[in-house]
Amino acid sequence: MTGCAGEGAPVERPPYAMAKADLGMQADSTTFTEFPTAPTDPAPGGLTEGVVLRVQADVAVHQSPGGPVIAKLPAKQLNNPTWVPVIAEQGRWAQVLLPSRPNGATGWVLEDDQVERARTPYVVDVEIDARRLTVRRDGAVIGEWVVGVGAADSPTPRGRTYIMAAIEETVTKFSPIILPLGIHSNTFSTYGGGPGTVALHGWPDPSVFGQASSDGCVRVPDDALRLLAKLPLGTLVHLR
Structure with a gap:
């Protein structure tokens, strides 16, 4: 088969700056890619608060908050803006569902000025x-x-x-x-x-x-x- 900006206390920038510098080496997390080592959704039947994130530019996807970078999330998916649901949060870090295989793949992104925050009811x-x-x-x-x-x-x-x-x-x-x-x-x-x-x-x-x-x-x-x-x-x- 071929839709409120985040706020919070400042966090340490050096680790994230390093991750951004390495993004050119990372594969895009899209429906076409696979990340076997990505964290698995811990509650596949669970509800969320309805929070969704809009990725406005390539952002790093981490294995854990502040952990190793496993992918980059691009600004578009199938020519649509990238919006992903948040399933957990730690400070300014958000765990999101990824569009890639395997099913249930997740990752952590930092809510900085490249990420827009909204809610769907x-x-x-x-x-x-x-x-x-x-x-x-x-x-x-x-x-x-x-x-x-x-x-x-x-x-x-x-x-x-x-x-x-x-x-x-x-x-x-x-x-x-x-x-x-x-x-x-x-x-x-x-x-x-x-x-x-x-x-x-x-x-x-x-x-x-x-x-x-x-x-x-x-x-x-x-x-x-x-x-x-x-x-x-x-x-x-x-x-x-």
Whole structure:
């Protein structure tokens, strides 16, 4: 398959300055890359405070607060601005979900002047076995639909992820908008030459809703897609 600036007490700059100088040696953390040594999401079913970070320039991704640099997070993902959800914080350090393999990969970034801080009130829940998608705003349900999910031999992966990008589809016609998530198929290494990125998207045949028949993506009705496409990038998505 081919959306408040941080404040806080000053922190030591020398270690971070060194990390920035080394960024040219680091691979970008994108949906196309893999970081096997990245910390794993400690609570894949957990909630967050809704805090999301916008990366305005390449920033270092650390193994731990102030620890070794394992990657760099670029300012764009699939030609969309990079927004990632915060799952933990220590002072001005934020642990974020990464868009790279393996699923559940995380890293720590320093909230400096290259990082914008905001909050999204939305959460998307996909109950895979029940084939149901629910959108909540500040805990209140604002939409619920029966959806299509991955087939038995290509299941939708489970875990905590987020809306990484919104892409207007110009090659195929099955969905006007595709919403790639920060999670990948555990069955396929590629979808049509892409990196096997799982997405929320529409489907022209409504008979797929309520069925487990996709290659791992979540197929949603048109009205669900219209709402999902309006949610801020970085919005948390639970695949349960």
